[in-house]
Amino acid sequence: xxxxxxxxxxxxxxxxxxxxxxxxxxxxxxxxxxxxxxxxxxxxxxxxxxxxxxxxxxxxxxxxxxxxxxxxxxxxxxxxxxxxxxxxxxxxxxxxxxxxxxxxxxxxxxxxxxxxxxxxxxxxxxxxxxxxxxxxxxxxxxxxxxxxxxxxxxxxxxxxxxxxxxxxxxxxxxxxxxxxxxxxxxxxxxxxxxxxxxxxxxxxxxxxxxxxxxxxxxxxxxxxxxxxxxxxxxxxxxxxxxxxxxxxxxxxxxxxxxxxxxxxxxxxxxxxxxxxxxxxxxxxxxxxxxxxxxxxxxxxxxxxxxxxxxxxxxxxxxxxxxxxxxxxxxxxxxxxxxxxxxxxxx
Amino acid sequence: xxxxxxxxxxxxxxxxxxxxxxxxxxxxxxxxxxxxxxxxxxxxxxxxxxxxxxxxxxxxxxxxxxxxxxxxxxxxxxxxxxxxxxxxxxxxxxxxxxxxxxxxxxxxxxxxxxxxxxxxxxxxxxxxxxxxxxxxxxxxxxxxxxxxxxxxxxxxxxxxxxxxxxxxxxxxxxxxxxxxxxxxxxxxxxxxxxxxxxxxxxxxxxxxxxxxxxxxxxxxxxxxxxxxxxxxxxxxxxxxxxxxxxxxxxxxxxxxxxxxxxxxxxxxxxxxxxxxxxxxxxxxxxxxxxxxxxxxxxxxxxxxxxxxxxxxxxxxxxxxxxxxxxxxxxxxxxxxxxxxxxxxxx
DNA sequence: TTGAAAGCGATACCAG
DNA sequence: CTGGTATCGCTTTCAA
Numbered sequence: 001x002x003x004x005x006x007x008x009x010x011x012x013x014x015x016x017x018x019x020x021x022x023x024x025x026x027x028x029x030x031x032x033x034x035x036x037x038x039x040x041x042x043x044x045x046x047x048x049x050x051x052x053x054x055x056x057x058x059x060x061x062x063x064x065x066x067x068x069x070x071x072x073x074x075x076x077x078x079x080x081x082x083x084x085x086x087x088x089x090x091x092x093x094x095x096x097x098x099x100x101x102x103x104x105x106x107x108x109x110x111x112x113x114x115x116x117x118x119x120x121x122x123x124x125x126x127x128x129x130x131x132x133x134x135x136x137x138x139x140x141x142x143x144x145x146x147x148x149x150x151x152x153x154x155x156x157x158x159x160x161x162x163x164x165x166x167x168x169x170x171x172x173x174x175x176x177x178x179x180x181x182x183x184x185x186x187x188x189x190x191x192x193x194x195x196x197x198x199x200x201x202x203x204x205x206x207x208x209x210x211x212x213x214x215x216x217x218x219x220x221x222x223x224x225x226x227x228x229x230x231x232x233x234x235x236x237x238x239x240x241x242x243x244x245x246x247x248x249x250x251x252x253x254x255x256x257x258x259x260x261x262x263x264x265x266x267x268x269x270x271x272x273x274x275x276x277x278x279x280x281x282x283x284x285x286x287x288x289x290x291x292x293x294x295x296x297x298x299x300x301x302x303x304x305x306x307x308x309x310x311x312x313x314x315x316x317x318x319x320x321x322x323x324x325x326x327x328x329x330x331x332x333x334x335x336x337x338x339x340x341x342x343x344x345x346x
Numbered sequence: 347x348x349x350x351x352x353x354x355x356x357x358x359x360x361x362x363x364x365x366x367x368x369x370x371x372x373x374x375x376x377x378x379x380x381x382x383x384x385x386x387x388x389x390x391x392x393x394x395x396x397x398x399x400x401x402x403x404x405x406x407x408x409x410x411x412x413x414x415x416x417x418x419x420x421x422x423x424x425x426x427x428x429x430x431x432x433x434x435x436x437x438x439x440x441x442x443x444x445x446x447x448x449x450x451x452x453x454x455x456x457x458x459x460x461x462x463x464x465x466x467x468x469x470x471x472x473x474x475x476x477x478x479x480x481x482x483x484x485x486x487x488x489x490x491x492x493x494x495x496x497x498x499x500x501x502x503x504x505x506x507x508x509x510x511x512x513x514x515x516x517x518x519x520x521x522x523x524x525x526x527x528x529x530x531x532x533x534x535x536x537x538x539x540x541x542x543x544x545x546x547x548x549x550x551x552x553x554x555x556x557x558x559x560x561x562x563x564x565x566x567x568x569x570x571x572x573x574x575x576x577x578x579x580x581x582x583x584x585x586x587x588x589x590x591x592x593x594x595x596x597x598x599x600x601x602x603x604x605x606x607x608x609x610x611x612x613x614x615x616x617x618x619x620x621x622x623x624x625x626x627x628x629x630x631x632x633x634x635x636x637x638x639x640x641x642x643x644x645x646x647x648x649x650x651x652x653x654x655x656x657x658x659x660x661x662x663x664x665x666x667x668x669x670x671x672x673x674x675x676x677x678x679x680x681x682x683x684x685x686x687x688x689x690x691x692x
Numbered sequence: 693t694t695g696a697a698a699g700c701g702a703t704a705c706c707a708g
Numbered sequence: 709c710t711g712g713t714a715t716c717g718c719t720t721t722c723a724a
Contacts, residue, residue: 017478017502019701030711035703043704045709062500067476068414068423069701072716077414084459088441094434101430101461113430113459115447130413132363154408156363240642264640271643294610294640296586297617365717376695381719389720391693415717418700 018061027057034058038065071132076156080104080319081133083124083142084115087206090262092290092307099312100137107320109134121148129155135319140164140176141209159322165213167332172322174315176336178210182217184305185259185287188340190222194257194285195229197222200269202261203237211261214289218259234258236265243272250278256285257346263288263295266302270345285346289338300344308337364407373403380404384411417478422502426450426665427479429470429488430461433552436608438636438653445658446483453666455481467494475501481665486510486522487555505668511559513678518668520661522682524556528563530651531605531633534686536568540603540631541575543568546615548607549583557607560635564605580604582611589618596622602630603692609634609641612648616691631692635684646690654683 020038024031029050036044037054057063071077082097089097101111114131116124125148128136136157138144144162146169152160153170160171167173182199189197199215215233222229232255236242250273260266266288270280280286280300287303288295295302310333322328366384370377375396382390383400392400403409417423428443435443447457460477462470471494474482482503484490487510495516498506506517513519528545535543545561561579568575578601582588596619606612612634616626626632626646633649634641641648656679668674 017500020703021701031702032704032711032713033709036710039703041704047709050710062497064472064475064497064501066418066478066701068418068478069716070703072412072414072418072700072718073702073704075716084447088437088444091434098434098461098463102463105461105463111461113461115444115451115457115459117444117448117451126410129410132412132414151408151410154363155410238639240639267640267643271645293584293586294613297613299617366719367717377718378696378720379694382694385719387720393693396693412717415700416719418702418716419718419720421700 018063020063020065022061023054023057023063026061027053029054077132077134078109079131079133080109080111080135080137081128081131082111082113082137083128083139084113085139086141087139087210090290091292092309096309096312100315101312103312103316104319107316109316109319116142121145122151124148125151128152129157132156135159135161135323137161137163137319138171140166141206144168144171146170158326159319161319161322163335165209170330172318172328172330173332174310174335175332176309177217177334178213178336179217179220180336180338181289181305181307182214182219182259183221184217184338184340185214185289186218186221186225188287188303188305188342188346189257189259189285190225190229192257192285192342192346195227196232196254196256197229198232198234198253198255198258198284200258200260200265201233201235202265203235203242207261214259214261236269238265238268240268240272243268244275247272247276247278250276250284256283258284258286260286260288262290263292263302263304264290266304266345267294267298270298270302281344281346287340287346291341296343298345303343303346304341306339306341308339310335364409366409366411368407369400369403369409372407373399375400423478423480424455425477425479426455426457426481426483427474427477428457428459428483429474429485430459431485432487433485433556436636437638438655442655442658446661447658449658449662450665453662455662455665462488467491468497470494471497474498475503478502481505481507481669483507483509483665484517486512487552490514490517492516504672505665507665507668509681511555516676518664518674518676519678520656520681521678522655523563523680524559524682525563525566526682526684527635527651527653528560528565528605529567530563530684530686531560531635532564532567532571534633534649534651534688534692535603535605535631536571536575538603538631538688538692541573542578542600542602543575544578544580544599544601544604544630546604546606546611547579547581548611549581549588553607560605560607582615584611584614586614586618589614590621593618593622593624596624596630604630604632606632606634608636609638609648609650610636612650612691613640613644616644616648627690627692633686633692637687642689644691649689649692650687652685652687654685656681 020034024034037051121143149170162168162171163174165178199218222231289305291304291306295304366380370380383397467489492515508514508517509520511524545564568577635651637650637652641650
């Protein structure tokens with residue numbers, strides 16, 4: 001059977017990549033037959049000996065079909081494009097994302113992450129559109145505008161989703177309304193007696209799309225409470241000096257409850273306050289967010305806002321539904337759950 | 347100029363995606379001319395009015411070139427494929443990865459992350475090969491074997507790199523030899539007087555490819571030291587109960603120095619030991635790894651092994667070099683730097 | 693300066 | 709049951 005000498009990869013690679021025509025030649029059949037065999041086309045019956053010859057020839061040559069050629073012919077892809085978020089994802093989002101990826105692959109989609117560094121909304125969309133994805137799931141912070149959504153749809157994308165704190169006209173939204181987290185934190189602090197409430201605004205620029213709505217949510221709830229409860233914004237970079245500076249002027253601020261954006265900032269601030277001799281929760285109650293393991297390791301144990309993201313399975317189903325019925329009016333799905341978890345710091 | 351009614355995206359999307367032929371028709375030129383104009387082909391001079399007409403037509407239609415068709419015609423892609431690592435990357439690796447991605451895009455490569463969930467070495471390689479990447483950068487834990495490398499090369503990949511703790515025959519390696527970290531931690535502990543040395547083995551299965559070599563490196567160095575220094579393995583899951591159990595039997599183990607795999611496990615264990623009344627570093631010295639911010643926030647401040655990864659720039663250059671000269675013998679580049687940072691826990 | 697046409701690799705229709 | 713062939717969108721050589 002194998003008449004062709006078994007060249008090493010180094011050698012063959014220099015020359016030519018095998019195509020289905022090569023497989024056909026080696027198996028002594030036509031390209032059509034090769035295609036039928038390798039795709040298990042049910043509409044056509046191919047004799048068992050032929051099938052074997054084709055399979056052997058394919059293996060012999062190390063044949064791998066060419067995705068570009070296939071999708072060109074097919075007129076569409078099964079690619080779901082997820083532009084890489086600019087913000088390094090925490091464990092929470094990572095897990096959500098993995099689950100989603102897995103679920104989508106159960107629906108026979110190919111999930112591709114594509115880094116579009118430094119491209120702005122419409123330019124980025126054009127770059128994404130070149131791949132002709134059937135769906136795009138854009139992290140909320142990618143600054144995707146209505147124009148960009150339009151570019152994607154015109155390029156054939158059947159489903160465009162934003163997933164993050166904001167929504168975009170024309171796109172479906174998996175709205176992760178970060179204000180909820182602020183609402184939740186504020187309610188918790190108010191309930192436990194805080195009135196002069198601080199909210200940490202992280203210095204990292206990339207976190208702004210999350211930080212602003214969290215702070216805003218807190219403001220909302222505090223404002224709704226009335227009775228002279230106040231909010232103070234506390235800019236804080238993620239390093240010890242910044243935390244020490246903040247702690248040094250803490251008593252002048254008169255804050256009796258603080259929401260620290262997340263658990264990591266909480267740890268940073270808690271340490272700085274303790275080093276300054278400020279009692280938590282005695283003088284100042286504290287609540288973080290994300291329910292990381294490290295929060296439970298702090299002393300006092302950190303109260304936190306636990307965030308619940310939707311199951312990847314449900315989401316994959318939703319994406320699939322929209323792909324199959326692209327005419328659907330864009331929907332906004334509110335998918336972020338927030339619950340305060342009381343421990344010892346508040 | 348714009349004679350065609352401006353249909354909304356929703357409408358057009360249902361029908362057809364514009365091709366260069368559509369642009370040509372609208373601009374009143376041939377497809378060749380469209381290609382020349384949009385690619386700024388320097389070999390051909392196109393009159394300014396024609397250029398404008400083409401550009402306007404393209405914008406009018408929302409034309410975006412079809413990457414698959416282009417690369418099919420070109421016979422190659424500029425795609426650098428990075429299979430998504432199974433292990434959620436920490437901040438260290440994330441930053442490295444971002445830098446690399448950025449640097450590669452400066453070389454005009456398109457970085458694509460592709461999740462191949464649940465596929466084993468050769469199957470995964472086949473899936474990757476379908477995209478005809480010009481280079482593949484595979485995280486070490488993807489279990490890529492020599493056969494898989496072969497598949498990729500035969501599919502036309504000019505450069506195959508593994509990056510992680512192991513190397514693979516036939517592929518270039520950016521060897522991140524995790525044993526270095528163990529070596530470094532052991533040397534530090536020995537130097538500071540520990541003799542009965544513990545090494546935490548994290549329970550998370552996905553961490554095994556990193557954990558094993560870190561522990562092995564520690565063993566090497568301790569064995570080389572002689573003088574009755576011993577090593578004890580300490581399995582530990584990433585939760586409080588597991589840590590508490592370990593701490594409860596700590597004194598029976600008689601360990602006077604421990605390397606905790608990383609800073610997060612260090613925090614977990616330190617808390618458990620302190621809750622048990624075991625003094626750090628008094629009774630047991632402790633060193634973590636990764637130099638996370640949280641280590642500096644612990645009391646005592648955590649000694650750690652700082653890990654240095656190579657610059658993305660250098661790496662991108664290397665990848666580019668190999669792509670241009672695919673005949674190169676596979677090289678092993680040792681790219682992981684480890685330095686002990688002494689603080690207060692050791 | 694522009695246009696016609698070949699061809700990249702895979703697929704699916706229609707004949708045989 | 710199998711083979712010829714048109715086709716997807718784009719680039720590029722050759723002619724006009």
